[in-house]
Amino acid sequence: MQTAPLSTAEIRRRFLDFFAERGHTIVPSASLVSDDPTLLFTIAGMVPFVPYLTGLVPPPYPRIADSQKCIRTLDIDEVGKTPRHGTFFQMLGNWSFGDYFKKDAITFAWELLTTPEDEGGLGFDPNDLWVTVYEDDDEARGYWREVAGLPDERIQGLGKDTNYWSTGVPGPAGPCSEIFFDRGPAYGIDGGPATDDDRYVEIWNLVFMQYLRGEGTGKADFEIIGELPKKNVDTGMGLERVAFIKQGVENFYEIDEVRPVLDKAAEISGKAYGANHEDDVRMRVVADHVRSALMLMSDGVTPSNEGRGYILRRLLRRTVRAMRLLGVETATFPALFAESRDAMKATYPEVATDYDRISHLAFSEEDTFLRTLASGTTILDTAVSNTKAAGKSQLAGDTAFLLHDTYGFPIDLTLEIAEEAGLSVDRSAFDALMAEQKSKAKADARAKKRAIADLSVYSDLRGKGETVFTGYTELQTESRVLGIIVDGVSVPRASEGQVAEIILAETALYAESGGQDADQGVIVGPGYELEVLDVQKPVKGLISHTVQVTRGEVGVDDIATSVVDADYRRGARQAHSGTHIIHAALRQVLGPNAHQSGSYNKAGYLRLDFSWNQGLSPETRSEIEEISNNAIRDDLEVITRELPLDEAKALGAMALFGEKYGDVVRVVDIGGPWSRELCAGTHVSSSSEIGMINLISESSVGSTNRRVESLVGIEAFRDLAAERAIVAQLSGSLKTPREQLPERINDLVASLKAAEKKIAAFEARAVLDRVPALLEKADRAGAVRLVAENAGTLGSSDDLRLLVTTVRERLGSDPAVVALAAVVGDRPVVIVATNQAARDSGAKAGALAKGAASVLGGGGGGKDDLAQGGGSDASAIDAALTSVRSALGG
Template sequence: MQTAEIHRRWLDFFEKRGHTVVPSASLVSDDPSLMFTVAGMVPFVPYLSGLVPAPYPSATSVQKCIRTNDIEEVGKTPRHGTFFQMCGNFSFGDYFKEGAIRFAWELLTASEEEGGLGFDPEDLWVTVYEEDDEARALWREIAGLPDERIQGLGKDTNYWSTGQPGPAGPCSEIFFDRGPEYGIDGGPATDDDRYVEIWNLVFMQYAITDVKSKTDFTIVGELPKKNIDTGLGLERVAFIKQGVENMYEIDQVRPVLDRAAELAGKVYGENEADDVRLRVIADHVRSGLMLIADGVTPSNEGRGYILRRLLRRVILSMRLLGVDGPSFAELFPVSRDAMKGGYPEVERDFDFISRAAYAEEKTFLRTLASGIQILDTAVETAKGASAAVAGDTAFLLHDTHGFPIELTLEIAEEAGVAVDRGVFTTLMQEQRDRAKADAKAKKGQRADLSVYKELRGLGETVFTGYDELVHESRVLGIVVDGAPATEAREGDVAELVLAETSLWAESGGQDSDQGVIVGDGFEAEVLDVQRPVPGLVVHTVRVTVGTVGLDARAETRVDADYRRGATQAHSGTHIVHAALRDVLGPNAHQAGSYNKAGYLRLDFTHSDALSAETKSEIEEISNLAIRSDYEVVTREMALDEAKALGAMALFGEKYGDRVRVVDIGGPWSRELCAGTHVSSSAEVGMINLVSESSVGSTNRRVESLVGLEAFRNFAAERTIVQQLTSGLKVPRVELVSKVQDLSAQLRAAEKKIAALEAERLAQRVPELLAGAEEIGGLRVVLASLGRVGSADDLRGLALQLREQLGSAAGAVVLAGEADGKPVVIAATTAAGRDSGVRAGDLAKLGAKVLGGGGGGKPDLAQGGGTDPSKIGEALAEIRRSLGG
């Protein structure tokens, strides 16, 4: 049974039993505490927790998920994958334990001809929470399971909670017995791979508090509305139904594995180490494909870093299989073809997906090449000293150059040297501890969303700001210091929830409005407006006059000048996006934006920097659109209707069934957007592109000033030009050539000064050679030269002196002050290096005394620091290290 068929049967089964079919949410989670959607229930958490009223009594979905906490286990077990699909059925007070157990058993054991999954009941075991006698009895009654195949387990495995005060409850898991050839007898309690968990039923029935750990909490009572949350692992069922050994061999994954094996000249099943690498490749390519399809692009932080890590693990695994060159162009199309049946977007957006993946591969292959050069030097040093590659070098390669430790170990092993894993492991642990502390600090800064639960239950906040800037409402809720309050007094910073508001809450790239909230006897300055949970608008305010209390009349007043600037910037973002696509082509997708009054920032998918001519063309097209005074029309319609009209749905954005479509000049710019906009393009005023930069291997960023801010910037530049023309006494048309002439004269003068400085230093060669010392069997030139033109001058003199030392075992160490900073240069002769002296060690030692760092090759190295007064001390330390 193909994976897509299991997917279809699941949704069909539950739809026929009254469940609303909910499409998979994006892999990018709405939950601020989660980087990705990590489980099928994540999109339903607001309903399951009661934070937001459920729009339907029961639902079903097949949800895309990403988990990387067990990434090291990928390929080694039959069930660990970074991308997986979770089939779920959910009840929000509709049915409970009996319904959930009955549905599960019916779907699993009904014949394939009847629309079921056709499992033999004799192959199925279940676990229940050891104190849940009700669930045990229901399994006996509904499924007819004997007691020995219903195993009771403790809270650590069969009790669910969020880890925080709130809803919780026992769970029941269903396992498939693969047979005695896969392990020991004894059921799931043995925790053996023979028994594969395929379905987990969570019975959310209690409220808990005083949560100290997963197993230590206090049950305070039953929930008023009991919920069901279940999840069946699609890949796990697929590998069982397809009769293969693991999830990497199912129809959606195996084709990539086979193509990788073909490229590497390997036969899957012959060598376990190679098999693990092939399974990692197959899993990670699919994960990369699906993440990029949901708008994630490689970067050095957040979600982009996780994607980058997955893609680089593919490249590393291919290299360890013997494939040194690019392979993504062979692997990604195979994964696309395997996944497009369930996710047509991977075919529709494959041009964007492939360009992002291929660019990352190209970048990392260059990184590997440069890392290998550094590692080769470290290996040679280790050979000469009969030592291991330094752990800090291995960490530097890993942390700074993205060079995996696995490859460092392999190359070192081939060269016959070890790697100091102890130091490397210590440095890695220190990095993890810092990251964990940072994450914990950030997590601690987030508000407890449970405070908004009752407020959201009062209804959805109505936004009236599309049509008015002033609106009268009433105060439904007050939050002070994270806790509900009955009032907020003058001087307090508080959060206000109103029934309606004309103030825009930050979303869709548009910053929140500025303004005030006023009422009988109080006034509050609006500091921020956010939507902490779907449908609830929260105004962070500073009470400047009086006291605001619950149920008080409150009037929201938007700062009209700020809103005008914000709408100019938001409409300007759409205009710049359309201009980018006009110039660069339809593959230039928006990949993120931010706009506020007077300013816009737009990220877009493109690999190469924009030339000055291209930036000017984009700016000109944008301003021509403004001059054309295009009508700006906003319409609300069904999502499918909007897409049929060609409205752009932007990567990473999430849309409901009803959407707003914003047209500028008809189809010239047509996007899904809930933000506020001008009524005609001329109202934008002016676009002034002020910068363009890289924000990743496949993303660029343009920044622009808009409207009055754009004019002010042009006016400031005009003033600068006037000052220059006046000071240089040239007309404006000659200003550029005059500045170029002055620059050329300056460069010529600097070059002449540098030549004179080099000549002056060269004249000191005889004097410095005459002062050479015999230290530890070496002829050593050790000198401080005071102020020098540059480090290059000092390096040139050191090389001249080394040449004069000839075949003698010798070293040259020169120090000086360049541009106010101390610099030390070390050079060694071949005979000096044979005696064990390394220039890099000498430079590093001197730099340490100078308060900086340094290093280099054994024959020539450089160091620097911050304290020129310690040059004499640095040279003395180097002399002592040589035996003087």
């Protein structure tokens, strides 16, 4: 009886079980939001382990195995076109940190791959497998012969550009050995992986980190300067690639975790998958991007116009675009995301438990983009009309780029609409602008990569252990100086006036994290004092104090006492606990979908971003503020405790998106379960210590996120006291009781508007009274009647425009030009108007205004019938008007 093909989840389970049985600690996947400041996302399975592989942070275990979620969008344009390109993928990996090396890594990989399925392996036929090694790595080649019995022709040696790993900067490096599956002659030419043909699919890469590389550029241009003291193994097996091979389907998009979305896209569009290549590509794009977006949002990424949010927004919009090309112009996300949720929830249950929030974000983004497409089409239609009116056949590249970059309007949609209108698009100009944008992004990434390379200065310091934070219970802690860094270099001492980084064994000073700003304070010791400018965590487990030496000299191994500014810490604790209070109040009023998506707090101030797609009414803001202050009044007990992560979540503690949590977490309860969150910040001991919350603003930070800002404690009181003083002053000035001020002010505003209307009417009448005198001054200038006069000083350009257009109308249908100048707000302004007969004779207002403005020392222009200019030299008004007469031949 034929058994069912291995599911993706089963392949994952077999991999992890295999390595658990061989002494590996199984660790959970890290978030898609990478800790590495040079990366937007976790782009490879090795990213979470870089600090261990480079020696920056001591590894917690000698051997590890995991299944890591990854996002990679560099090849986004290839999605759907090849059998293996996907933006979200899962990398199975086994890791050795100074434990086993090449032989064991090769043995493990071969054993798992070739052990029959009924014996717990993956059941690959050894005859279908090829391997590559680095061309000079005879050791690995020998192990493949010994362990796997592979013939030499199926062990191919390749160069540094493909089979050598490094971070791209000086540091660990080493040869790779890759395992490929041969799909057979029906899929391409013979010759093995060296042919770089799609017939051979890479399924596993074994990296042997054994050397230290020096400076260099590119993948191959660097030298090896020595061996590492500890040799590491980093492997990665592409789960989706193994799944599509084991499930007997043609590509990545047809496996069990992806195909349901593809089928739903086919059902909605009425298209048959497999009937048309272009439609197939679009359905694959939909299947891939919906799954990727689902996983990103489950890790707390929200759509926005920058960074990670921009990548998510691009995935969602490409999905809408693909469905549009499949003939569907209505909303499809409710159906598509539900399919992806059901396909992924067995492995990632959070996509189901958090689906209300995820779907709210996705559906709102789709609605917004459908409206964007409508407005973008209007902008494009105008550009098409203007292009045609100018007698051109090509739409400008900068117009296409503006639509793409500013409005999120896809270039392929621009091409399609332009083609329907009989126009082409200047792709070379568009591509040049895109290349310029990408070049800037790459330069920024390279700069960040160089910056992270400098983190190696912390390696030895981190090797001495984690910095102990004592500030939860102490405001002053005696310790010793472990290290001093000046300008990125470790030094033995820092002198008066210098700015340096100080690493202590213990510290009471809070490092900026979890939305809470760093503490203020000092570090003191025998004969020296240091003003603390900032406190950060440059690498996991290490706290660095940026200081200025204000007195004396500090050296490594000196005794050092960290002293927290008590007033500042009190304010910071109030603000952080206040953030939790407002978050709980928001959820009480708006519901569980109003989930915190970011925060910042410091002494006296807090801001909180939350997922929501519409502004809060004044009544809602007042309700949230009242609930928050009632919680403060009720003097709720604040309890902090450390618990295993799973136990904390079981208690209902909220994990905030974008935050990283270890196996043991700190839970902060305010009023028991009323507010229960995972948080490493500092907090008050009871809610009454917060004092007061005063919401000062509520605003948008994107189509699906809002922001509230609040003053806290004494700062909240001072703000309200200032408002009280203003109200008292108004009440006294207007001789009106406080409660009647709004009505009194409204009456005054209404009276002022009525008076302004009357004044405007009088001024307009006064302006128009000048028309007869101007008409009398009309004379000939070439083929037209011309009125060119200095109107003196006027209140606004609108007055001058009214005068010009009225005179033009009174001059009748014969060719006529009116050019009037005036001083408006201490600056000269000239306005020129022409009638149709004058324009037919060649008189253009825009050109005349531009010439006059240049005489005034400025610039101007406009349409052929009405144009305006200005300058800085009011004494040149008569000369400017003369230039108009001269231009007309007068």
